[in-house]
Amino acid sequence: MMTNLFSIFDPSTNLLFIPFNWISTFLGLLFIPYSFWLIPNRYYFIWNLILNKLHKEFKTLLNSNSNGSTFIFISMFVFILFNNFLGLFPYIFTSTSHLTLSLSISLPLWLSFMLYGWINNTQHMFMHMIPQGTPGILMPFMVLIETISNIIRPGTLAVRLSANMIAGHLLMTLLSSTSSNLYFYFIVILIFIQILLLILESAVAVIQSYVIAILSTLYSSEVN
Template identity: 60%
Template sequence: MMTNLFSIFDPTSSVFSLSLNWISSLLSIFILPYNFWLIPSRYNMLWIKLSQFIYKEFKILINKNAWGSGIMFTSMFMFIMINNFMGLFPYIFTSTSHMSFNLTLSLPLWISLMIFGWFKFYNNMFAHMIPMNTPFILMPFMVIVESISNIIRPLTLAVRLTANMIAGHLLITLISSTASPSMNIILISMILTAQMLLLVLESTVAIIQAYVFSILSTLYSSEIK
């Protein structure tokens, strides 16, 4: 029972012999999002800036009615790039150098785009089969060519990524296998220099191939409209 109407504002009052009146001030801190009271690290800031830059690049190519898919392609770019970089470390499995992994990424995406396009925009899908200003005689032939090129798209995406990741790793392995303790110090220095240059090149290829895979997927999705 309250002895005074203003006793609820008394900070010295307690419940169960515990002074819990000031806890309400701490609860507001936990309710606020982390961005308001936690400073992001340089790693998080770099990751956010990179994600925003890639998203802006993809948003230009995506249909205005499907801007939400830019998040999906940005996540795909990040996922492939991380896996490509992980393969550059010693004794780590390179998952993107295997067709089974790359087909798992490209085939479901292509199938979902085709199902959505043929059920939603079947007139435009038929129109893409014949390029503009195609002679009437070549129309049946162009339909066959466009159908084949459309069917092999997921395979070309997977093969391109697999081949580029395998080629660089094999070249580094072949150069390192030629080195031996009995070799001249000059030759060993040349081999180490070549390996470091190839490692820098492979780091660039890891980013480029992730970008190519994602940008081609974005272009394929932009055709469905």
Template identity: 65%
Template sequence: MMTNLFSSFDPTASFNMSLNWLSIFLGLFFIPPAYWLIPSRHLWLWYKIIITLHYEFKTLIGNEKKGSTLMMISLFSMIMFNNILGLCPYIFTSTSHLVMTLSLALPMWFSFMIYGWLNNSTHMFAHLVPQGTPNILMPFMVIIETISNIIRPGTLAIRLAANMIAGHLLMTLLGNTGPNLTLIVLNILLILQILLLILESAVAIIQSYVFAILSTLYSSEIH
């Protein structure tokens, strides 16, 4: 019995050991067999997704930064694996915790800032003042742009974690009301749960794409 609504996101498993975090590595077991088996439709679809993401990220980053799309595609794949695995029963949703999302967003943003300020400091200073800003508003724009730049890793992390928590909480709330309902209302609730599960599957993919595409946009601003 849950003593707290958020206890479904508790990372502590049985025997007071945080074994639930091992779900992060479950996605690694799905990748190698695909390269040893006869190419299937699943593998063909995955290649199509990777190629599409590669061309889209390359358009944003630029052709001169070859190989940068590999990092963003890997980031997208990792987040999507964890989001989708979190929808399976009794599998821990690691991306619903800020520890996980901040661990992805903060080092990446920090590396972008170090690279940008060391190699393109003039461009980074110019980016603080948008083109066409009146002289009297320049100090305020510098402050606003600086704050918006600093909170970027936080917004990336909170957006992903909040979207994962929101859907799971709604499914938990609806699921807990099941034993107290009549048969007709229970059938309606079951249909709603199935529709919500489909929506959460779409959100799992969309949020991983949003995280990767925003990271790509942030990296494109430093050169």
């Protein structure tokens, strides 16, 4: 019986107390050579179609003529998407449910945007603090509100991703832990509910990776 519901998110193992579960985060690197030496198939063309759609959308949001400016956001989308889906498989560690990983993605990205904006577009960053048409008496409060909302952006990005991953996994674990005390008919219903939850979690895995990439793109467009 599970003594702690949150033990499914424990990254440590019993092998010399080294967190080998984090290695699952880098399993996606094994699939990189796939597109270089295999004959293109339906999977390859569908994946290319998705990446091209994302490239066009991110390029529109960035308002930039540089084609390479979207690569970092597409790579982040693919990385988060892979780890979200990997966590849906049994006995595989969900790295995106930890703030250690999500903050490691959002915080350096946000810091680079802020440093670039304040160094190269200082006047634009000051203008962004006060929306157009704001009354003079409200300007100090607007600056304070905009500053706070700017500072908490990496935290909201990280917590949004981790909380959504934790919520779905906890719900599935909680439902599955009650199956030993149910009759056969209720177990069949429970299995059907678990399948629906798994489909929902698959959708959440895609949506959350897309939301993180889109928000990061919007934050980047604000400093140009």
